[in-house]
Amino acid sequence: MKIRVEPSGTEIEIDPNKTLLQLCHENGIHINSLCKGQPKCAECRVKIVKGDHNVIPPTSIELSLLGNNYYLDGRRLSCQVRAFGDVSVDVSEQIEREALAHKKVRGFRSMNKQHQSHAVLDTMILQEGPPSGKSQSDEGRGPKK
Numbered sequence: 226m227k228i229r230v231e232p233s234g235t236e237i238e239i240d241p242n243k244t245l246l247q248l249c250h251e252n253g254i255h256i257n258s259l260c261k262g263q264p265k266c267a268e269c270r271v272k273i274v275k276g277d278h279n280v281i282p283p284t285s286i287e288l289s290l291l292g293n294n295y296y297l298d299g300r301r302l303s304c305q306v307r308a309f310g311d312v313s314v315d316v317s318e319q320i321e322r323e324a325l326a327h328k329k330v331r332g333f334r335s336m337n338k339q340h341q342s343h344a345v346l347d348t349m350i351l352q353e354g355p356p357s358g359k360s361q362s363d364e365g366r367g368p369k370k
C-alpha cells in the first residue's frame with residue numbers, strides 16, 4: 226500500500242499510525258504547517274486525487290477549516306489524513322505557495338510603484354471663493370437692503 230505524491234510521482238509506504246503530513250515530511254516532501262497538526266492553520270491543504278475511500282473521512286473541525294474546498298475539489302488537511310489503502314495526493318498548491326514565499330520582496334515593491342494612485346490629486350479641493358470677510362453663504366444672494 227502506497228501514497229503517490231503528485232506532481233513528482235514520489236511513492237511513500239503507508240503507515241496508518243502516521244498522518245500524511247508526517248509521512249511527507251519524513252520523505253522530504255515539503256508541506257506548510259504552522260500549527261503542527263492541531264488543526265488550526267489550514268496551511269497543510271492537499272488534494273486527494275484518487276483513493277479518497279482509503280482515507281479517514283474529515284472531522285467537523287477539519288470541514289470548518291476547509292470550507293467548501295472539500296466538496297469542490299477534494300482538498301484535505303494533510304495533518305488529519307491517515308490512509309489505509311492506495312491513495313494519490315496532489316501537492317502542487319504547496320509547491321506554488323512555497324515558490325511565492327521565496328520571491329524577492331524587491332520585485333514586489335517595484336511592481337507596486339507602477340500602480341501608484343493619483344487619487345489624492347483628483348480629490349483635492351482647491352479653495353476658490355470670495356475674499357476674506359465674506360462668507361460663501363452670502364454669495365449669490367444679491368445686495369443687502
Ligand code: FES
Nearest residue numbers: 262264266267304
Ligand atoms: S498543520 Fe495546521 S491545520 Fe494542518
